Amino acid sequence: MSAEETFEKELTANDVGETNSHQAGIHIPKSQKDLLAFLPELDPSVKNPDAWLVATDDAGIEWKFRYIYYNNKYHSDRGTRDEYRITHMTKALRALGASAGDTLSIAGVPRSGKIRIKIRRDDEPETRDTSASVETPQPVRVKLAGWRKVH
DNA sequence: AGCCATGCACCG
DNA sequence: CGGTGCATGGCT
Numbered sequence: 001m002s003a004e005e006t007f008e009k010e011l012t013a014n015d016v017g018e019t020n021s022h023q024a025g026i027h028i029p030k031s032q033k034d035l036l037a038f039l040p041e042l043d044p045s046v047k048n049p050d051a052w053l054v055a056t057d058d059a060g061i062e063w064k065f066r067y068i069y070y071n072n073k074y075h076s077d078r079g080t081r082d083e084y085r086i087t088h089m090t091k092a093l094r095a096l097g098a099s100a101g102d103t104l105s106i107a108g109v110p111r112s113g114k115i116r117i118k119i120r121r122d123d124e125p126e127t128r129d130t131s132a133s134v135e136t137p138q139p140v141r142v143k144l145a146g147w148r149k150v151h
Numbered sequence: 152a153g154c155c156a157t158g159c160a161c162c163g
Numbered sequence: 164c165g166g167t168g169c170a171t172g173g174c175t
Contacts, residue, residue, distance in 0.1 A: 013169085014167095020169085021170050022152090022154070023169085023170085024153065024155085027167065027168070029166075029167070030167090048156075066155095068156095070157080076157090080157070080159080082166085083166080087154070090153075152175105153175085154174085155174075155175090156172095156173090157171090159168105160167100160169070161166105161169090162166090163166090
């Protein structure tokens with residue numbers, strides 16, 4: 001049987017759309033070969049190949065995420081992108097109450113295209129204010145290391 | 152309004 | 164300089 005694997009990533013402000021960027025998704029560090037192997041295969045010879053994922057949260061709700069490989073760096077003259085991304089997560093992240101600094105867990109059987117997502121907020125010391133006293137325009141640049149695999 | 156695709160900024 | 168976060172413009 002293909003055992004399930006779990007990955008986690010600390011969400012950045014940009015990932016959750018807290019920085020005015022309509023990214024609608026998160027970024028995936030290329031260093032995470034395991035995660036890339038866990039996700040569906042994308043053909044590098046094709047420009048911006050994509051695949052759809054089906055994610056289920058704790059509430060049993062199913063979300064559809066778009067897993068893309070932006071590689072115009074190798075397919076366009078002045079392309080600069082060479083990265084993986086998962087988009088279409090805005091609604092899901094909102095429903096899960098995700099915010100920058102939270103940890104997103106992804107579990108599932110490798111290559112199945114189906115995952116289970118979960119939000120874990122342990123890196124939050126006291127950032128619980130309900131934007132009532134958000135006068136501090138803190139440079140919310142999260143310095144994260146990316147994903148980590150949990151065997 | 153939300154997403155796609157891409158460029159730029161910043162940091163190690 | 165590569166990789167990742169941030170941001171923008173255009174298209175749907």
